[in-house]
Amino acid sequence: EDQVTQSPEALRLQEGESSSLNCSYTVSGLRGLFWYRQDPGKGPEFLFTLYSAGEEKEKERLKATLTKKESFLHITAPKPEDSATYLCARGIREKLTFGTGTRLTIIP
């Protein structure tokens, strides 16, 4: 069965306090591991796609990494505007299967 599990469900950080979000997935047939940001009441915003173990991508304070069974979204020195729900998804054939997300709150 296709499974994407994200942890923690919610995370509160002080501004400037770095941390990591985890996404674990079933391995077979992976066609990309995707990270999105979603603000309340809005559609998901594309951040990264990772295709192979060892791959890393960065954007501003965010860095995504991929191993054979997990992906991590590292956030360095976050700011209050980084508060959002972060979703990961695995590509399966032509569709995406999403996790339930990590709700990140950055406290000024």
Next chain:
Amino acid sequence: DTGVSQNPRHKITKRGQNVTFRCDPISEHNRLYWYRQTLGQGPEFLTYFQNEAQLEKSRLLSDRFSAERPKGSFSTLEIQRTEQGDSAMYLCASSPGSGRSYNEQFFGPGTRLTVL
């Protein structure tokens, strides 16, 4: 703005009524997807099109749901005889369909449906 657009943004209807949503994808993208999202959950795949052909439908897509993409441009999602359980955010996404980024899906703002 050249992103994915969806209309309407909000729809309130009474149980048993029919509703139709529209999605306009990014113009150069030939794949279009529909997802449904409920509170506290990630988006769930409903169906997708390659140009005008509907190539996959989820088991979530009951007979009351129908989607079309005439001429491979915009798409419509219709729900007949709405039920309270249909209340959700309906999201549309599009992707290039070719090249290394073929499956990078860009989402629209969604249509929030409330069934009373």
